Amino acid sequence: MNHWLKPLTAATLGLTLFAAQAHAGDQQSQRVDNRQARQSHRIDQGVGSGQITPVEQARLEQQQRHINRLEGRIEADGQVTGKEAVRIEKAQDRASHKIRRTKHNRRSAG
Secondary structure, three states: OHHHHHHHHHHHHHHHHHHHHHHHHHHHHHHHHHHHHHHHHHHHHHHHHOOOOHHHHHHHHHHHHHHHHHHHHHHOOOOOOHHHHHHHHHHHHHHHHHHHHHHOOOOOOO
């Protein structure tokens, strides 16, 4: 009976670690998606208030699409490494900064 207990324990541990890793990846993906949604909302607010012109809106939305494509390519293999997560986060940081600068650049859409 004891001869099959070690392999069973090892298999259970392996599955648990795999599930934990998959869950962490899901959390990372959810954080990215939530931040993308918040940034899109900020762009929409800027357009609605007249702080962002149509040309600026197009550029900001293009940057958001680029980040979405980047995330898709990185997640395509099923696992996001720490380095890849940092790459996405830096792209989002740049986009956030650009949204803020654009909303406060004293140009108006009208």
